[in-house]
Amino acid sequence: MIVMAHGLAGVKEQRLDAFAERFQAAGYACLVFDYRHFGASSGEPRQLLDIKRQLEDWTAAVAYARTLDDVDADRVVVWGSSFGGGHAIITAARDCRIAAAIVQCPFTNGVASTLAIPPVTSVKLTLWALRDQLGALTGAAPVRVAAYGPPGSTALMSSPDAEPGVRAMTPDDVGVAKEVASRFALQIVRHFPGRHARRVSCPILFVICETDAVAPAGPTRRYAAQAPRGEVKLTTAGHFEIYVGEHFEQTVTDQLAFLAHHVPVTS
Template sequence: MTTRQDIRIPAGGEQIAAYLYLPDTAPPHPCIVMAHGFTATRDDALPDYAEAFQAAGYAVVLFDYRHFGASTGQPRQLLDIGEQRADYHTVIAWARRRDDVDADRIVVWGSSFSGGHVLAVAAADPRIAAVVAQAPFTDAIAALLKVPLGNAAKIMAAAARDQVGAWLGRPPRLVAAVGPPGTLAAMTSPDAEPGFRALVGPESLWRNEFTPRLMFKFAFNRPGRGTARLGMPVLLCVCDDDVVTPPGPTVDAALRAPRGELRRYPYGHFDIYTDPQVKTDQIDFLRRALSAVPG
């Protein structure tokens, strides 16, 4: 039977909300640290992954970033790339201090926007045992080329208003994360809004909003370019029809990684969350990747 604990992890005066899943096997356990992508929360489709990993013998820490979901942090919906990666490092450090976790067999897992985060996190922490990134955001330039020009201009105007307001101490001027084609939102491909909303369960604290000031740093976010520096096993799961995180840069990132593995799936960005084969592939990868790590 699946069991989990609802915990809080201190983070710079704030609290990161997380679910802790522990398997029935004897400790210390290999541990998977995971978080969601662009504005999504820990309750949005990821418990199914955590339960599958738990059943396979892994501890899992599934968390919300500060400013999102059940975690604390003001202003709400502040999407800061550096802060989100710092939250990964905070949760990893917390897991390593636990007696029931094998500190040398910690895996970072990410999906979509966080699929890029985990590549950067692992590059900064060579002690990470393995990386799993599905439908990952690996190159902002490729993603921006898919955004309609008119929508991009509107988002940048909103970003300017939001940033100036932040400098003046005003509340954020939020923009939708997903919306129908032609609307003002970060993701407006035909599959974006229905695909995203299909992930959101009844207990979710997801809000369809983010701080557009992110866009002033967004174009410099290209974590896939650093995979040549990753010495640990890396699995990249690519959706061939993905228009949210285009597959080309991710395929290239997998080829650059010294111990990279690539799995390709014949569908769009959001279909990967409901494909049971993906979880099977990831568990198979983890067993192979961690088999050579003492534990």
């Protein structure tokens, strides 16, 4: 069983289904979920991204997967992409029963990702986040900020490939909210999931985008080297290219090879 979830503001229809279909065709069952407050999951207010709650969602999803018929509770794999990749690292570090982990273009270092944001944008995001956090104390509606946008925009991701990349991985018939509660910007710089890699005892595959403008490759490579059973696959894809086209085909092929070696399909 492979438990799968997306990254920052992402939902399962944004190409996680494509990965799951390939895994399923190879004989693996998949449980793909949306975090609370997003997509098909419940939770108010909508579009509230909270790291602690999302990690709780991972724990709950793994626990639920282990209760399903025909699922070996000791052969559960966690698979996370982007911000969800960081969550998958932490989940694997906390749960010694996880059989293997796959993290692609993972968010591993809050400072590195914050420094990848233009300074003026960072200042604006901080001000919006403070306003939102103060409003939350009085029960005010969330102050939302764009999760992605063109360069120069006030968005959490504004690299040149962010807006076209998200559009390329989002089906035309799927309505996906673009904004998140801006208080999340206060959490990013203090979040270092890569530091947990040294405590991941299971095999873990890091798929690292060498030209990643959102989750810089340098820190992730250093963290991957600390994982006792870490493996690395480098790709020339950017942070968003990994979901589509030839980069998707190569990445899913590499991941299937990793799974076949460490968690082979059984009868």
